[in-house]
Amino acid sequence: MTSAKSARTVRRGRIFPEIQWSEHHKAQWKAERQAFFERCQSIFEQVQPQLIKTHYNWYMAVEPESGEYFVDQDAFFVADKAHQKYPNAKLHVFRINETGVCGRI
DSSP: OOOOOOOOOOOOOOOOSTTOOHHHHHHHHHHHHHHHHHHHHHHHHHHHHHHHHTTTTOEEEETTTEEEEEEEHHHHHHHHHHHHHSOOOOEEEEEEEOOSSSSOO
16 A cells, blocks of 8 residues: 655745834834833842842742832742733743843853
């Protein structure tokens, strides 16, 4: 018995070719992301010296509009806590250590 070979057509290109961002739109999006990160970073830098003593290597989710932050040992739980209180808000998660980074390259 012979098996039939499937002749798959390889499609190359964008999934949604009708969605094309201009360079201006890309630059605006990057600037908004950077501004959001800087607002979160300033809140993290204010509370980091106190929290590093008691919660070293825990995670901290920051909601910059209210200035509120949430702390937990697990990154998923801290994000869940924050999303329960602010369901539609953007958050940024930091690790409470010297750099605020959650991993390394």
